[in-house]
Amino acid sequence: MIRNDALDRLPVRHAVPELLAALDLRGTAVLSAPPGTGKTTLVPLALAGLIGEGPRRRVLVAEPRRMAARAAARRMAWLLGEEVGGTVGFSVRGERRSGSSTRVEVVTTGILLQRLQRDPELAEVDVVLLDECHERHLDADTAMAFLVDVRATLRPELKLIAASATSDAAAWADLLTALDGGGPAPVVWSRGEGHGSRVFFEAPPSGIRPAHGTWVDPALLRHVAATVRLALERHEGDVLCFLPGTGEIARTAGMLADVDAEVLQLHGRAPAAVQDAVLRGTEPGGRRRVVLATSVAESSLTVPGVRIVVDSGLAREPRMDHARGLGSLATVTVSEATATQRTGRAGREAFGFVYRCWAEASDGGRPRFPSPEIKVADLADFALRAACWGDPTAEGLALLDAPPAGAMTAARSVLGSIGAVDEAGRATDRGVRMSRLGLHPRLGRALLDGAPEVGVRRAAEVVALLSEEPPRDYGDDLAAAWRAARRGADGYGARWKAEARRLERSAAEAVGGGTSGASRDSGSSTPSGASGASRSPATSFASGTSRTPAGSGASGHLADAGTSAGPATGDDAVAGLVTALAFPERVARAREQGGYLMVSGSGARLGEGSGLRATPWLAVAVADRTARDATARVRLAAVVDEDMARRAAGHLRSTGEEVRWEDGDVVARSVDRLGAVELTVRPLGAKADPALVREALLDGLRREGPGLLRWSREAGELRARLAFLRREVGEPWPDVADEALVERAGEWLEPELSRAARRADLGRIDGGEALRRLLPWASGEAGRLGELAPERIEVPSGSRIRVEYGGERPVLAVKLQEMFGLAETPRVAGVPVLVHLLSPAGRPAAVTADLASFWRDGYRSVRAELRGRYPKHPWPEDPSVAEATRFTSARLRREG
DSSP, rough: OOOOHHHOGGGGGGGHHHHHHHHHHHSEEEEEOOOSSTTTHHHHHTTSSTTTTOOOOOOEEEEEEEHHHHHHHHHHHHHHHHOTSSSEEEEEEOOOOOOOOSSSEEEHHHHHHHHHHOOOOOOTEEEEEEEOOOOOOOOHHHHHHHHHHHHHHOOOEEEEEEEEESSSSHHHHHTTTTTTOOOOOOOOOOOOSSSOOOEEOOOOOTOOOOOOOOOOOHHHHHHHHHHHHHHHHHSSSSSEEESSSHHHHHHHHTTTTTTSEEEEESSSTHHHHHHHHHHOOOTTTTOOOEEEGEEEEEEOOTTTEEEEEEEEEEEEEEEEEEEEEEEEEEEEEEEHHHHHHHTTTTTTOOEEEEESSSSSSGGSSSSSSSOHHHHHHHHHHHHHHHHHOTTHHHHHHTOSSSSOOOOOOOOOOOHHHSBBTTTOOEEEEEEEEHHTSOOOOOHHHHHHHHHHHHHHHHHHHHHHHSSSSOOOOGGGGGGHHHHHHHHHHHHHHHHHHHHHHHHHHHHHEEEEEEOTOTTSSOOOOOOOOOOOOSOOOOHHOOOOOOOTTOOOSSSGGGGGGGGOOOOOOOHHHHHHHHHHHHHHGGEEETTTTSSEETTTTEEEETTOOOTTTOEEEEEEEEEOTTTSSEEEEEEEEOOOOOHHHHHHHHGGGEEEEEEEEEETTTEEEEEETTTEEEEEEEOOGSSSSSHHHHHHHHHHHHHHOGGGGGOOHHHHHHHHHHHHHHHTTTTTTTOOOOHHHTTTTHHHHHTTTHHOOOOHHTTTTHHHHHHHSSOOOOTTTGGGGGHSSSSSEEOOSOOOEEEOOOSSSEEEEEEEEGGTTSSOOOOTTTEOEEEEEOOOTOOEEEEEEEEHHHHIIIHHHHHHHHHTTTTTTTOSSTTTTTTSSSSOHHHHHHHH
């Protein structure tokens, strides 16, 4: 029997007529409803015609998380007075409870994408409601883009709703109609009539260090635990406390072990039974509860009995280092939208209280929305889905945020190396099969190529381990974790076994090429093999080609990567092979100085006490690297040997001459390498390719500059003169700055450069002689070098004095008496030289660029200072008419 009393209490009921009218008129709409108003539960029932008087429709509701999908389906079934699996059902990975009578089915966005891949028209569906769009998960964004395309090209009658509590409604309204040109979709607003809540700010003590990577200051967790205690003392009801991850949940649970309440841990890895128990609420007369939860409890869930929310203010977001192929999680400050969602959990059943564990003054500095996953995550899965959809670049997809170009390039490189796409980026037959496995493409490759080597079941079991990281207490040895999962009766073990069975069925179908018996959402059906890459989603999933990208030796089956050494048998060998197939660039060899070097070039280190420390080779399954770490931390790895590493990462193997500038000299070697890992090295010596040697020498010049050459005093002076002419005259005089000389090194250093083989040979090249090749000989201007920038200038005494060109202006350093009688300052290339007038002892007495002015105004004071010190030298009253001399007064009299 329908529970009308419960339905009548849901505020969103008032918006349903407007929503249905908008769908009838435009076929699409945005539903914006505050948390707790019933958009996830009442609206789908109304759309399906199960309540009210609307037409009967088949409704598909997409949720971002498995827990939310199960909970929403159970809640709707309860509202109808039924059990799940009848009129209302759900499908999540590894579990499906729906049938032919199901009118409303709740699925995860991942399941929705698989169905769109198999049947782009969604022929049996009338309405799709994408819930919690504001969370901006990549699967949800992708599903929305595909559905918008389907409505525009195949099924304009398919009705589509974007629903959220905190979304940017205008942006979604534009996106829903981006491909049909019909103007923004209608926005239907549901005003909340919830019970309300009061927000308190509990600022943490001073000195809390900011979170980085997955590290959170223990002092902040102590503050959160203290806030939970405070809330329990002040208010009635259960507490829902938001923390960023399972580690923080476990530590905070330890701090609350003595509270008079049942402390529960709610997260995506919690066993389904535990999740269900949390969502069922407290039994009458039972103890109060403190539910410590990750972001899984932010939306689409009502935790019965909760009257208090304690928000740590932190969340976890994925980050991807595309250059190293390493993913990680970052602890970030929650956005305004996320904080609002969390606040909404408190007032769903009665007036609630919210404790925010941050200062009120910092509240306004939060971002409006969480980071879109498409901006920060690994895009290999997205790129493969886009390629299968017929849009390899994703430029034609309706997305709120375009995928970053660098991330897409890295993703396509990965897909090409495993044979999922061809040279043009189009999905191959193999790529389509991978996309239907419901796995990341890397894991799809490991399953498809590992199954013939180790057996379908064992490959599926290892891939199931890789698809959901085992608990940390399983250790960092993947083979040992595999054995623990087989024995384990915990929640992880149960989920692992279910996923392994699903993958075994999918792999058997995919490897065998059959389609019978495939589970509905396992994605194991085989494509038809038709060629082409049409943009139409109706045909693109049946398209593809068996052609393998050039140069990607690992893109086919494992045998393509090298000569097989026979099947792997033991757990360690099987785990190592499958992991290496999934992450060939993470195959790592031990370094002499400790740690490991991955094929990708990243360093890696094992934890203290790891049983893998003595292993020469590893295949790293899970590793992360924070901005503060020079090397990656290995969380999970499997033992491999060198032969297995060569086979799995064969497409990254190369053999050839390597001649480069290293540690200040030319190093010439013949190297057999696996990516960054050198397998064998042999010195080349004189056998090195001269062209490679020449390029290495040029690289050395680029790094260390022309100072590698021999520069005599004359050579340095020539360079300074040319620099002066370039600055004052310009063309055709050459630029002789370091950067310019290095850029033209192949021009002015020949033929000496072609005869050089190492650093010492560069040191024997006369820089001055080589530099003369850059003089403007062709125009004849080279002959004017001595005229425009002379090495020496003859002064009135008859001496030829060297000009220094190294500063901003040419400098002529000459004894004062040798300049008597010269009224005009000497010039070079029209520029007055800076005259350094020296005492008879050669010490600076005055500096001037205007001799006439100096003789008139400055000479008198210099004469008064120096004539007593140097009485033997002439100090005439009027130097402008006196005779210049290099000698003393006595010698002048004798010679006179």
